[in-house]
Amino acid sequence: MLIIAMMVGFFIMVGLRMAPSYIEFLQVREVVTRVAEEYNREGDTIADVRRKLATLLNTNQIYGIDYKDIEVFREEGRTWIDASYEARVPVAWRIDAVIKFDDLKYEAGRSYSD
Template sequence: MQYLKKNQQGMSITTWIMLIAIALFLVLLGVRMVPSYMEYYSMAKIMESIKDDPQYRKAPPKQLRKIFNRRVNINAIYDFDQKYLKIDRSKGKTSMILDYEIRKPVAGNVSVLMHFHKEVDWK
């Protein structure tokens, strides 16, 4: 009778369902988070390009903000609130500081909170 006894091999249906549920949750999380990260990287790139452009080295903060806003609109970032961009000209240098948080709903009462910070300095 030893030959009739078989050991279970592979995963059960319950394990497969759990793995699929976890994978779907991670995909949903990625769908919610990726656009926010892409917007942040676009804004960081805009800040770096303003820093690297020699014609804006001595520009006043109001003009730097206007240039930043124009480039943000060109990149189709419409949900950005301008209060999160700080421009400081002190101690002989210019600083552009981008600091904000975004909360995105994922499913039901579950949300993801993302914090973004970028600082660019030049003399």
């Protein structure tokens, strides 16, 4: 019973340490989605997109990813925003958990509302 209780406690501890990173990921996804949906193909440039990302990340106090780490590029006439990143969370002593958020690639100008 004691071993099972220790294992359950370990997984609860890991979950509690990883929760803030996941909550921040949800905020990053909301910011990137908002910028992608508000993109104006005729008027906005890549610099404008980066400026909006920097402003929204700063306003929402998101520190897990910097606006410089978000790739904004054009490919085949379309503008893409790729905010994929990894978060490293210390668990115990020399044990870290790495969380990979790689589903943050959006085409600017499309609607992503559910």
